[in-house]
Amino acid sequence: MNKQLYITLSHLNEFMGIEYFRPGMEVILKKDPGNLYDDEAIEVYGKDGPKYGYVANSVGTVARGTHSAGYIYEIIGDSAKCVIRFVTQEEAIAEILTE
Numbered sequence: 001m002n003k004q005l006y007i008t009l010s011h012l013n014e015f016m017g018i019e020y021f022r023p024g025m026e027v028i029l030k031k032d033p034g035n036l037y038d039d040e041a042i043e044v045y046g047k048d049g050p051k052y053g054y055v056a057n058s059v060g061t062v063a064r065g066t067h068s069a070g071y072i073y074e075i076i077g078d079s080a081k082c083v084i085r086f087v088t089q090e091e092a093i094a095e096i097l098t099e
Contacts, residue, residue, distance in 0.1 A: 005072060006085070008056035008063040009044050009092040015052050021084055021092045027052060029080045029096070031073070040070040044082075056091070066093055 009027070028045045032040050033042035042055040044046075056062045057069035072080075075096075082094040 005075070005096040006066040007069075007072060007082070007083070007094055007096065008061060008066045009053055009094055010056040010061045010091060012044075013090070016046075016050065018087065018090060018092070021052075021087045023084055023087060025084045027082050027094060027096075028083065029055060029076060029082055031065040031078055032077075038069070039071045040068075042069040042073065042076075049060065061091075063091060063093060 012021065026047055028047060030043050032041040032043045033039075038057055040057055042057075044052040044054060046052055055069040055072070056066075062068045073087060081097045083097060084092045084094045086093040
């Protein structure tokens with residue numbers, strides 16, 4: 001990956017709560033191939049293991065200017081590191097870090 005890729009992290013309030021997230025925080029993306037609802041699902045985890053949510057993958061949840069889980073699914077391999085850049089009341093925007 002040569003260019004910056006931004007993604008929307010969703011379902012955060014269902015796990016840790018949006019107030020937990022801060023710009024600069026690192027998170028780990030892991031593919032969820034067994035997901036019954038989305039065959040391109042990507043989970044979001046903390047560095048110490050807890051599940052935080054998912055990468056948004058629908059028109060209603062992907063913030064303008066960011067990419068969906070479907071877009072990055074084949075780009076990231078099985079997992080990837082990200083850093084949160086922005087936090088709103090309902091979602092976080094993260095940048096995928098290149099190795």
